[in-house]
């Protein structure tokens with residue numbers, strides 16, 4: 001089952017990370033790593049995120065690698081190259097994990 005996440009659920013209006021449960025914190029770290037990797041390589045069709053599948057939650061044992069791509073503007077899709085885990089991330093643009101802003105044209 002795909003995990004649909006909205007980055008706004010993890011941050012306050014000032015863009016700071018909310019007080020999260022340990023489980024939510026793991027998920028957020030996982031998601032923010034994907035956003036960092038993807039936004040730095042936004043021109044690539046598929047980005048290898050330097051992240052193991054099992055960093056999503058404590059009980060997971062999959063050591064597959066996470067891949068991510070930007071399907072449409074503002075929508076990131078990620079999946080594990082080993083198991084069926086996958087998900088989407090929205091509302092990540094303009095957050096402090098969006099590295100696109102640092103690029104000057």
Ligand SMILES: [Zn+2]
Pocket residue numbers: 053054062063064080081082083084085
């Ligand atoms: Zn996996």
